[in-house]
Amino acid sequence: MTSTAAPPPTGKQKRIERCDAFVGYVHGLCRDKKAQADLRTGLGLPVERCHYLHRYLVPRLPPERLAVDVRRAHYAVAALIAGRPRSARDADAAAAAAGPAAPAAQEWWKRPNLGVSLAHAVNKQALKPASAEGDLHLMTRQSTDAIHPRLPSLTRHLLTSSVTVDWAVLLEDLAWWNYDRDRIATRWLESYFRTRTFDDLDDEAKEPN
Template identity: 60%
Template structure:
Protein backbone atom coordinates (compact mmCIF):
# COMPACT_ATOMS: atom_id res chain seq x y z
CA UNK A 1 0.00 0.00 0.00
CA UNK A 2 1.50 3.38 -0.95
CA UNK A 3 1.83 6.44 1.25
CA UNK A 4 -1.17 8.00 -0.53
CA UNK A 5 -3.53 5.39 0.92
CA UNK A 6 -5.02 6.49 4.27
CA UNK A 7 -4.07 4.35 7.22
CA UNK A 8 -6.76 2.47 9.13
CA UNK A 9 -8.01 4.86 11.83
CA UNK A 10 -7.40 3.88 15.42
CA UNK A 11 -10.43 3.78 17.75
CA UNK A 12 -10.71 6.37 20.53
CA UNK A 13 -9.17 5.24 23.77
CA UNK A 14 -12.13 6.40 25.83
CA UNK A 15 -14.79 4.32 24.10
CA UNK A 16 -14.66 1.03 22.20
CA UNK A 17 -15.51 1.19 18.52
CA UNK A 18 -16.59 -1.82 16.50
CA UNK A 19 -14.20 -2.90 13.78
CA UNK A 20 -17.03 -2.58 11.28
CA UNK A 21 -17.53 1.10 12.18
CA UNK A 22 -13.79 1.74 11.89
CA UNK A 23 -13.77 0.13 8.47
CA UNK A 24 -16.71 2.23 7.26
CA UNK A 25 -14.96 5.41 8.43
CA UNK A 26 -11.83 4.28 6.60
CA UNK A 27 -13.71 3.67 3.33
CA UNK A 28 -15.34 7.10 3.52
CA UNK A 29 -11.88 8.59 3.98
CA UNK A 30 -10.47 6.63 1.04
CA UNK A 31 -13.36 7.73 -1.15
CA UNK A 32 -12.31 11.35 -0.79
CA UNK A 33 -9.85 10.47 -3.56
CA UNK A 34 -11.55 10.26 -6.96
CA UNK A 35 -9.05 7.64 -8.11
CA UNK A 36 -9.58 5.42 -5.08
CA UNK A 37 -13.35 5.81 -5.24
CA UNK A 38 -13.33 4.76 -8.89
CA UNK A 39 -11.21 1.71 -8.07
CA UNK A 40 -13.58 0.60 -5.31
CA UNK A 41 -16.66 1.30 -7.41
CA UNK A 42 -15.40 -1.05 -10.13
CA UNK A 43 -16.05 -3.99 -7.80
CA UNK A 44 -19.76 -3.28 -7.58
CA UNK A 45 -21.70 -6.56 -7.55
CA UNK A 46 -18.62 -8.62 -8.44
CA UNK A 47 -17.03 -11.53 -6.55
CA UNK A 48 -13.75 -10.80 -4.79
CA UNK A 49 -11.84 -12.81 -7.40
CA UNK A 50 -12.70 -10.14 -9.98
CA UNK A 51 -11.78 -7.18 -7.77
CA UNK A 52 -7.99 -7.04 -8.11
CA UNK A 53 -8.06 -3.24 -8.23
CA UNK A 54 -9.56 -3.13 -4.72
CA UNK A 55 -6.93 -5.21 -2.95
CA UNK A 56 -4.51 -2.37 -2.19
CA UNK A 57 -7.20 -0.65 -0.13
CA UNK A 58 -8.89 -3.59 1.57
CA UNK A 59 -6.36 -6.39 2.09
CA UNK A 60 -4.88 -4.76 5.24
CA UNK A 61 -8.27 -5.14 6.93
CA UNK A 62 -8.53 -8.88 6.36
CA UNK A 63 -6.36 -11.56 7.89
CA UNK A 64 -5.57 -14.53 5.67
CA UNK A 65 -6.58 -17.82 7.28
CA UNK A 66 -8.23 -21.14 6.49
CA UNK A 67 -11.56 -20.52 8.23
CA UNK A 68 -14.27 -21.24 5.60
CA UNK A 69 -16.21 -18.28 7.03
CA UNK A 70 -13.36 -15.98 5.97
CA UNK A 71 -14.58 -15.98 2.37
CA UNK A 72 -17.99 -14.61 3.46
CA UNK A 73 -16.34 -11.95 5.62
CA UNK A 74 -14.01 -10.89 2.82
CA UNK A 75 -16.83 -10.67 0.30
CA UNK A 76 -18.88 -8.55 2.70
CA UNK A 77 -16.01 -6.08 3.14
CA UNK A 78 -15.49 -5.78 -0.61
CA UNK A 79 -19.21 -5.49 -1.32
CA UNK A 80 -19.86 -2.74 1.21
CA UNK A 81 -16.77 -0.80 0.18
CA UNK A 82 -17.95 -0.81 -3.44
CA UNK A 83 -21.48 0.21 -2.42
CA UNK A 84 -20.11 3.20 -0.51
CA UNK A 85 -17.88 4.16 -3.43
CA UNK A 86 -20.84 3.96 -5.82
CA UNK A 87 -23.07 6.28 -3.81
CA UNK A 88 -24.89 8.84 -5.94
CA UNK A 89 -23.43 12.34 -5.72
CA UNK A 90 -26.29 13.50 -3.50
CA UNK A 91 -25.30 10.97 -0.84
CA UNK A 92 -21.53 11.44 -0.91
CA UNK A 93 -21.38 14.32 1.53
CA UNK A 94 -23.00 12.34 4.32
CA UNK A 95 -20.84 11.19 7.18
CA UNK A 96 -20.50 7.45 7.88
CA UNK A 97 -23.91 6.24 9.01
CA UNK A 98 -23.75 4.72 12.47
CA UNK A 99 -25.79 4.51 15.59
CA UNK A 100 -23.91 6.98 17.72
CA UNK A 101 -25.03 6.29 21.27
CA UNK A 102 -27.46 3.56 20.18
CA UNK A 103 -26.84 0.00 21.23
CA UNK A 104 -26.06 -2.33 18.35
CA UNK A 105 -29.48 -3.98 18.37
CA UNK A 106 -31.15 -0.55 18.09
CA UNK A 107 -29.37 0.39 14.89
CA UNK A 108 -31.13 0.20 11.54
CA UNK A 109 -30.58 -2.87 9.39
CA UNK A 110 -31.50 -3.22 5.71
CA UNK A 111 -35.05 -4.21 6.60
CA UNK A 112 -35.49 -0.99 8.55
CA UNK A 113 -34.10 1.04 5.65
CA UNK A 114 -36.60 -0.58 3.29
CA UNK A 115 -39.37 0.17 5.76
CA UNK A 116 -38.29 3.81 5.92
CA UNK A 117 -38.32 3.93 2.11
CA UNK A 118 -41.91 2.66 2.03
CA UNK A 119 -43.03 5.06 4.75
CA UNK A 120 -41.45 7.95 2.84
CA UNK A 121 -42.93 6.90 -0.50
CA UNK A 122 -39.52 6.15 -1.99
CA UNK A 123 -40.43 2.51 -2.70
CA UNK A 124 -43.78 0.88 -3.27
CA UNK A 125 -44.83 -1.50 -0.53
CA UNK A 126 -45.19 -4.50 -2.84
CA UNK A 127 -41.79 -3.93 -4.43
CA UNK A 128 -40.02 -3.54 -1.09
CA UNK A 129 -41.66 -6.59 0.45
CA UNK A 130 -40.98 -8.73 -2.63
CA UNK A 131 -37.31 -7.76 -2.64
CA UNK A 132 -36.99 -8.41 1.07
CA UNK A 133 -38.73 -11.79 1.02
CA UNK A 134 -36.65 -12.86 -1.97
CA UNK A 135 -33.39 -11.98 -0.22
CA UNK A 136 -34.35 -13.83 2.95
CA UNK A 137 -34.64 -17.05 0.94
CA UNK A 138 -31.34 -16.70 -0.88
CA UNK A 139 -27.71 -17.48 -0.18
CA UNK A 140 -25.20 -14.65 -0.15
CA UNK A 141 -24.19 -15.56 -3.72
CA UNK A 142 -27.64 -14.45 -4.86
CA UNK A 143 -28.05 -11.55 -2.42
CA UNK A 144 -24.86 -9.68 -3.35
CA UNK A 145 -25.60 -9.04 -7.06
CA UNK A 146 -28.98 -7.48 -6.24
CA UNK A 147 -27.72 -5.07 -3.59
CA UNK A 148 -26.28 -2.31 -5.83
CA UNK A 149 -29.58 -1.42 -7.51
CA UNK A 150 -31.56 -1.70 -4.29
CA UNK A 151 -29.14 0.40 -2.25
CA UNK A 152 -28.97 3.02 -4.98
CA UNK A 153 -32.76 3.38 -4.86
CA UNK A 154 -32.61 3.92 -1.12
CA UNK A 155 -29.84 6.50 -1.30
CA UNK A 156 -31.44 8.42 -4.18
CA UNK A 157 -34.57 8.63 -2.07
CA UNK A 158 -32.67 10.06 0.87
CA UNK A 159 -32.91 6.88 2.96
CA UNK A 160 -29.78 6.22 5.00
CA UNK A 161 -28.04 2.86 5.17
CA UNK A 162 -26.11 1.84 8.27
CA UNK A 163 -23.12 0.43 6.43
CA UNK A 164 -21.55 -1.22 9.48
CA UNK A 165 -24.72 -3.17 10.25
CA UNK A 166 -25.03 -4.22 6.60
CA UNK A 167 -21.39 -5.30 6.62
CA UNK A 168 -21.81 -7.56 9.64
CA UNK A 169 -25.11 -8.98 8.41
CA UNK A 170 -23.58 -9.89 5.05
CA UNK A 171 -20.53 -11.40 6.72
CA UNK A 172 -22.73 -13.67 8.84
CA UNK A 173 -25.46 -14.30 6.26
CA UNK A 174 -24.57 -17.86 5.27
CA UNK A 175 -24.11 -18.89 8.89
CA UNK A 176 -27.07 -17.08 10.46
CA UNK A 177 -29.41 -16.30 7.58
CA UNK A 178 -32.62 -17.24 9.39
CA UNK A 179 -31.82 -15.08 12.40
CA UNK A 180 -30.73 -12.11 10.31
CA UNK A 181 -33.65 -12.49 7.90
CA UNK A 182 -36.10 -12.54 10.80
CA UNK A 183 -34.56 -9.36 12.18
CA UNK A 184 -34.79 -7.67 8.78
CA UNK A 185 -38.44 -8.64 8.37
CA UNK A 186 -39.40 -7.54 11.88
CA UNK A 187 -37.60 -4.23 11.39
CA UNK A 188 -39.22 -3.70 8.02
CA UNK A 189 -42.78 -4.17 9.19
CA UNK A 190 -42.30 -2.08 12.34
CA UNK A 191 -40.73 0.75 10.35
CA UNK A 192 -43.04 0.64 7.35
CA UNK A 193 -46.03 0.76 9.70
CA UNK A 194 -44.47 3.60 11.70
CA UNK A 195 -44.43 1.69 14.97
CA UNK A 196 -41.79 1.50 17.72
CA UNK A 197 -38.08 1.55 17.03
CA UNK A 198 -36.61 1.10 13.52
CA UNK A 199 -34.39 -1.85 14.41
CA UNK A 200 -37.03 -3.74 16.33
CA UNK A 201 -34.76 -6.44 17.71
CA UNK A 202 -34.74 -8.11 21.06
CA UNK A 203 -31.42 -7.29 22.75
CA UNK A 204 -31.38 -10.77 24.24
CA UNK A 205 -31.13 -12.19 20.71
CA UNK A 206 -28.15 -10.09 19.72
CA UNK A 207 -24.52 -10.80 20.41
CA UNK A 208 -21.27 -8.96 19.80
CA UNK A 209 -20.41 -11.17 16.87
Protein backbone atom coordinates in the same frame (compact mmCIF):
# COMPACT_ATOMS: atom_id res chain seq x y z
CA MET B 1 -22.01 8.36 44.65
CA THR B 2 -20.05 5.66 42.89
CA SER B 3 -20.78 5.05 39.24
CA THR B 4 -21.49 1.61 37.89
CA ALA B 5 -18.95 0.43 35.37
CA ALA B 6 -20.28 -0.27 31.89
CA PRO B 7 -20.49 -3.97 31.04
CA PRO B 8 -17.71 -5.29 28.83
CA PRO B 9 -18.60 -5.37 25.13
CA THR B 10 -19.89 -8.64 23.75
CA GLY B 11 -18.33 -10.39 20.77
CA LYS B 12 -21.11 -9.03 18.56
CA GLN B 13 -20.50 -5.50 19.79
CA LYS B 14 -16.78 -5.81 19.13
CA ARG B 15 -17.50 -6.96 15.58
CA ILE B 16 -19.78 -3.98 15.01
CA GLU B 17 -17.06 -1.67 16.30
CA ARG B 18 -14.63 -3.18 13.80
CA CYS B 19 -17.25 -2.78 11.07
CA ASP B 20 -17.65 0.89 12.02
CA ALA B 21 -13.88 1.35 11.81
CA PHE B 22 -13.79 -0.31 8.38
CA VAL B 23 -16.65 1.87 7.09
CA GLY B 24 -14.85 4.97 8.35
CA TYR B 25 -11.69 3.83 6.58
CA VAL B 26 -13.56 3.39 3.28
CA HIS B 27 -15.19 6.81 3.60
CA GLY B 28 -11.71 8.23 4.01
CA LEU B 29 -10.49 6.40 0.91
CA CYS B 30 -13.38 7.81 -1.11
CA ARG B 31 -12.12 11.36 -0.59
CA ASP B 32 -9.60 10.45 -3.27
CA LYS B 33 -11.29 10.18 -6.67
CA LYS B 34 -8.87 7.54 -7.96
CA ALA B 35 -9.43 5.30 -4.92
CA GLN B 36 -13.19 5.80 -5.13
CA ALA B 37 -13.21 4.85 -8.81
CA ASP B 38 -11.11 1.75 -8.10
CA LEU B 39 -13.40 0.62 -5.29
CA ARG B 40 -16.48 1.20 -7.42
CA THR B 41 -15.27 -1.38 -9.96
CA GLY B 42 -16.15 -4.08 -7.44
CA LEU B 43 -19.89 -3.39 -7.44
CA GLY B 44 -21.81 -6.66 -7.42
CA LEU B 45 -18.72 -8.76 -8.18
CA PRO B 46 -17.13 -11.66 -6.28
CA VAL B 47 -13.77 -11.00 -4.65
CA GLU B 48 -11.99 -12.94 -7.41
CA ARG B 49 -13.00 -10.25 -9.91
CA CYS B 50 -12.29 -7.23 -7.69
CA HIS B 51 -8.73 -6.78 -8.91
CA TYR B 52 -8.49 -3.06 -8.15
CA LEU B 53 -9.75 -3.38 -4.58
CA HIS B 54 -7.02 -5.58 -3.13
CA ARG B 55 -4.43 -2.82 -2.64
CA TYR B 56 -6.89 -0.88 -0.47
CA LEU B 57 -8.65 -3.63 1.45
CA VAL B 58 -6.14 -6.43 2.04
CA PRO B 59 -4.17 -4.37 4.61
CA ARG B 60 -7.40 -3.85 6.57
CA LEU B 61 -8.33 -7.54 6.73
CA PRO B 62 -6.05 -9.59 8.98
CA PRO B 63 -5.73 -13.28 8.07
CA GLU B 64 -8.13 -14.45 10.77
CA ARG B 65 -10.90 -12.38 9.15
CA LEU B 66 -10.42 -13.73 5.64
CA ALA B 67 -13.19 -16.32 5.72
CA VAL B 68 -14.81 -16.28 2.27
CA ASP B 69 -18.12 -14.71 3.32
CA VAL B 70 -16.51 -12.19 5.64
CA ARG B 71 -14.03 -11.07 3.00
CA ARG B 72 -16.70 -10.80 0.32
CA ALA B 73 -18.91 -8.72 2.64
CA HIS B 74 -16.07 -6.24 3.21
CA TYR B 75 -15.36 -5.94 -0.51
CA ALA B 76 -19.04 -5.56 -1.32
CA VAL B 77 -19.68 -2.83 1.24
CA ALA B 78 -16.55 -0.94 0.21
CA ALA B 79 -17.78 -0.95 -3.40
CA LEU B 80 -21.29 0.10 -2.35
CA ILE B 81 -19.95 3.05 -0.37
CA ALA B 82 -17.79 4.08 -3.32
CA GLY B 83 -20.80 3.78 -5.63
CA ARG B 84 -23.02 6.15 -3.66
CA PRO B 85 -24.83 8.79 -5.73
CA ARG B 86 -23.47 12.32 -5.47
CA SER B 87 -26.33 13.46 -3.24
CA ALA B 88 -25.45 10.82 -0.66
CA ARG B 89 -21.74 11.62 -0.84
CA ASP B 90 -22.48 15.31 -0.28
CA ALA B 91 -24.73 14.49 2.69
CA ASP B 92 -22.04 12.26 4.21
CA ALA B 93 -19.42 14.97 3.71
CA ALA B 94 -21.64 17.52 5.44
CA ALA B 95 -22.23 15.14 8.34
CA ALA B 96 -18.49 14.50 8.67
CA ALA B 97 -17.79 18.24 8.67
CA ALA B 98 -20.29 18.69 11.50
CA GLY B 99 -18.25 16.39 13.70
CA PRO B 100 -18.13 12.67 14.53
CA ALA B 101 -21.31 11.07 15.78
CA ALA B 102 -21.45 9.49 19.22
CA PRO B 103 -20.48 5.79 19.19
CA ALA B 104 -23.50 3.55 18.83
CA ALA B 105 -21.89 0.13 18.81
CA GLN B 106 -23.12 -0.67 22.34
CA GLU B 107 -26.70 -0.53 21.02
CA TRP B 108 -26.16 -2.18 17.64
CA TRP B 109 -29.58 -3.88 17.77
CA LYS B 110 -31.25 -0.45 17.67
CA ARG B 111 -29.41 0.62 14.55
CA PRO B 112 -31.22 0.42 11.20
CA ASN B 113 -30.78 -2.78 9.22
CA LEU B 114 -31.83 -3.22 5.59
CA GLY B 115 -35.42 -3.93 6.62
CA VAL B 116 -35.65 -0.54 8.35
CA SER B 117 -34.18 1.23 5.33
CA LEU B 118 -36.69 -0.41 3.00
CA ALA B 119 -39.54 0.56 5.33
CA HIS B 120 -38.39 4.18 5.33
CA ALA B 121 -38.29 4.10 1.53
CA VAL B 122 -41.89 2.88 1.43
CA ASN B 123 -42.96 5.54 3.93
CA LYS B 124 -41.33 8.17 1.72
CA GLN B 125 -43.20 6.66 -1.24
CA ALA B 126 -39.89 5.94 -2.92
CA LEU B 127 -40.80 2.25 -3.08
CA LYS B 128 -44.13 0.49 -3.30
CA PRO B 129 -44.92 -1.81 -0.35
CA ALA B 130 -45.31 -4.82 -2.64
CA SER B 131 -41.90 -4.18 -4.19
CA ALA B 132 -40.10 -3.74 -0.87
CA GLU B 133 -41.76 -6.74 0.72
CA GLY B 134 -41.13 -8.82 -2.38
CA ASP B 135 -37.42 -7.94 -2.24
CA LEU B 136 -37.25 -8.83 1.44
CA HIS B 137 -39.03 -12.16 1.09
CA LEU B 138 -36.94 -13.07 -1.94
CA MET B 139 -33.68 -12.31 -0.15
CA THR B 140 -34.68 -14.38 2.88
CA ARG B 141 -34.71 -17.45 0.61
CA GLN B 142 -31.38 -16.73 -1.07
CA SER B 143 -27.71 -17.11 -0.29
CA THR B 144 -25.34 -14.17 -0.48
CA ASP B 145 -24.35 -15.30 -4.00
CA ALA B 146 -27.78 -14.09 -5.14
CA ILE B 147 -28.04 -11.13 -2.76
CA HIS B 148 -24.76 -9.40 -3.57
CA PRO B 149 -25.56 -8.63 -7.24
CA ARG B 150 -28.90 -7.07 -6.18
CA LEU B 151 -27.44 -4.68 -3.63
CA PRO B 152 -25.89 -2.01 -5.92
CA SER B 153 -29.18 -1.02 -7.56
CA LEU B 154 -31.18 -1.45 -4.35
CA THR B 155 -28.93 0.65 -2.12
CA ARG B 156 -28.48 3.29 -4.81
CA HIS B 157 -32.25 3.65 -5.06
CA LEU B 158 -32.49 4.01 -1.29
CA LEU B 159 -29.74 6.62 -1.15
CA THR B 160 -31.14 8.58 -4.09
CA SER B 161 -34.40 8.75 -2.12
CA SER B 162 -32.53 10.19 0.91
CA VAL B 163 -32.90 6.95 2.86
CA THR B 164 -29.84 6.15 4.93
CA VAL B 165 -28.11 2.78 4.94
CA ASP B 166 -26.13 1.74 8.01
CA TRP B 167 -23.13 0.25 6.22
CA ALA B 168 -21.61 -1.29 9.34
CA VAL B 169 -24.80 -3.20 10.17
CA LEU B 170 -25.15 -4.31 6.54
CA LEU B 171 -21.51 -5.46 6.58
CA GLU B 172 -22.06 -7.54 9.71
CA ASP B 173 -25.27 -9.07 8.35
CA LEU B 174 -23.72 -9.98 5.01
CA ALA B 175 -20.66 -11.48 6.67
CA TRP B 176 -22.79 -13.90 8.71
CA TRP B 177 -25.76 -14.37 6.37
CA ASN B 178 -24.87 -17.84 5.10
CA TYR B 179 -24.22 -19.03 8.68
CA ASP B 180 -27.20 -17.42 10.40
CA ARG B 181 -29.62 -16.50 7.63
CA ASP B 182 -32.87 -17.34 9.41
CA ARG B 183 -32.13 -15.13 12.41
CA ILE B 184 -30.86 -12.19 10.32
CA ALA B 185 -33.73 -12.48 7.83
CA THR B 186 -36.25 -12.54 10.67
CA ARG B 187 -34.68 -9.38 12.12
CA TRP B 188 -34.94 -7.64 8.74
CA LEU B 189 -38.60 -8.61 8.34
CA GLU B 190 -39.56 -7.71 11.90
CA SER B 191 -37.75 -4.38 11.60
CA TYR B 192 -39.48 -3.64 8.31
CA PHE B 193 -43.01 -4.22 9.59
CA ARG B 194 -42.30 -2.57 12.95
CA THR B 195 -40.98 0.56 11.23
CA ARG B 196 -43.91 0.65 8.82
CA THR B 197 -46.39 0.34 11.71
CA PHE B 198 -44.76 2.90 14.00
CA ASP B 199 -44.38 5.43 11.21
CA ASP B 200 -48.07 5.01 10.33
CA LEU B 201 -49.00 5.59 13.97
CA ASP B 202 -46.79 8.70 14.10
CA ASP B 203 -48.51 10.07 10.97
CA GLU B 204 -51.93 9.46 12.52
CA ALA B 205 -50.90 11.22 15.72
CA LYS B 206 -49.80 14.29 13.73
CA GLU B 207 -53.13 14.60 11.89
CA PRO B 208 -55.43 17.32 13.27
CA ASN B 209 -58.54 16.09 15.06
